[in-house]
Amino acid sequence: MSAARAPGSIDLSGYVRDIPDFPRPGILFRDITPLLLDPRALDAAVARLTQFGRNREIDFVVAAEARGFILGGALARELHAGFIPARKRGRLPADTVTTEYALEYGIDALEMHADAFAGGARVLVHDDLLATGGTAAALADLVTKLGGEIVACAFLVELTFLGGRERLAPHFVHSLIAYDR
Numbered sequence: 595m596s597a598a599r600a601p602g603s604i605d606l607s608g609y610v611r612d613i614p615d616f617p618r619p620g621i622l623f624r625d626i627t628p629l630l631l632d633p634r635a636l637d638a639a640v641a642r643l644t645q646f647g648r649n650r651e652i653d654f655v656v657a658a659e660a661r662g663f664i665l666g667g668a669l670a671r672e673l674h675a676g677f678i679p680a681r682k683r684g685r686l687p688a689d690t691v692t693t694e695y696a697l698e699y700g701i702d703a704l705e706m707h708a709d710a711f712a713g714g715a716r717v718l719v720h721d722d723l724l725a726t727g728g729t730a731a732a733l734a735d736l737v738t739k740l741g742g743e744i745v746a747c748a749f750l751v752e753l754t755f756l757g758g759r760e761r762l763a764p765h766f767v768h769s770l771i772a773y774d775r
Contacts, residue, residue, distance in 0.1 A: 652717070704729070
C-alpha cells in the first residue's frame with residue numbers, strides 16, 4: 595500500500611485477520627490487531643468514525659471495556675466530546691449505575707459512574723465489534739438510565755448475520771466494515 599494514499603482510500607477490511615476456531619471450535623474470530631498496528635489504517639478508522647459523528651452534536655462517546663476504549667477515546671477527542679468508560683462490575687471507584695446482559699455462557703454486567711453526564715446529553719455509543727448486540731444494548735441501557743439521548747451507535751466491525759443491528763433498534767447503527775458470514 596502506498597504511503598501517499600489518503601485515509602479514505604484504505605480498504606479497512608484488508609486489516610482484519612480471520613482466526614478460525616477461536617475462542618472455541620466453529621467460531622471465526624475477526625481480529626482487528628493488524629488494523630491497530632498500522633498507523634495509516636488506524637488513522638483511517640478514526641477519521642471515518644469521526645466523519646460519521648462530526649455533525650451529530652455529540653456531547654459524549656460511551657464505550658465498553660476493553661477494546662471499545664481503543665477507538666472510543668480517539669473518537670471522543672476528534673469529536674471534541676467527553677469519553678465515558680463503561681467497565682466491568684466493581685472496577686469504577688465512585689457511585690455507579692449498572693446493567694446486566696446475557697452472554698452465551700451466563701450473565702455479565704457493565705457499569706458507568708452515576709454522575710458521568712446530566713440528563714439530555716447527546717451520546718454516541720461505540721464498540722469495536724457489533725455481533726449479537728448484547729454489549730451495545732447494555733451500553734444503550736446505561737445511557738438511558740442516566741437520561742442521555744442516544745444519537746447513534748458506531749462500530750468498526752459488524753457481523754450482520756448475528757442480528758445486533760436489529761437488537762439496537764430504533765437507534766441508528768453505523769459500521770465501517772460488515773461481514774455477512
